[in-house]
Amino acid sequence: MIQQLENGFSIRPISLNDFEEVKDTLSALTVVGEISPEIYASLLKYWDTLYLDDNKTKVYNVHVIVDSSGTICAVGTIFLEKKIIHCGGIVGHIEDISVNKKCQGMKLGKLLIEHLTNVGRKAGCYKIILDCDVKNTGFYEKCGYSNAGVEMQIRF
């Protein structure tokens, strides 16, 4: 399940031992909060139970980029939604892309997006979508994405 990237980096699914490093990496993106190792372990177990209706494609694909020493440099998710429209089509949702502050400027974000896009394409998605800040649209355009609309939210 480990795939080699450029410059000694590789990418693989998230694992139990990644807890502290993933928390640290995600903290560059947003509030991670007081998640315990037990809740993290139970979340990974939960994600592992969910498959598409082919019973083999995972719904949650949470992958990490590690450097040659095994240190986590970036994390990102694509999860897969099965719809009625587009002949019962699959849409990939890219979520929670974060590059550790120590590893920024190494083009790892682009490698991560390309990898997750490929995961979605192989799973049979007719499209992949993601939401981002206006200031990051240029980055995603370099990854092959284009503007499709507006993200709206409500918070509780």
Added chain:
Amino acid sequence: MIQQLENGFSIRPISLNDFEEVKDTLSALTVVGEISPEIYASLLKYWDTLYLDDNKTKVYNVHVIVDSSGTICAVGTIFLEKKIIHCGGIVGHIEDISVNKKCQGMKLGKLLIEHLTNVGRKAGCYKIILDCDVKNTGFYEKCGYSNAGVEMQIRF
């Protein structure tokens, strides 16, 4: 599972018998394509197998608004994503909102969004997001949503 709305309308989870009417209603939104009754039935069965890690909250909540005669007037989905961030938080994704052409102008879109938002809130979402055309942001603002960013997509 049926909830009464205003003016004789009610809302309930999608069911097997809704096939033709749901297809017709979704065709106001986008390409539905050649989905067979068998694929539709298998999709509903698949959706019904997916729960959050509490084993009782459905991941896919696809609901229809029907009028007093039982005719389907609108359809929409909220599905629930379980994350690491925000203390293992839940995000609701509202998708595929469509009001049948015969029922437009009756404020059913707003009733549908309010209902699905409530489903997400009760499930414990810390936020709910959706993507829309720029021209529809005013409608979603009336439903309590605000602009949160840009939707980017790649199509295959």
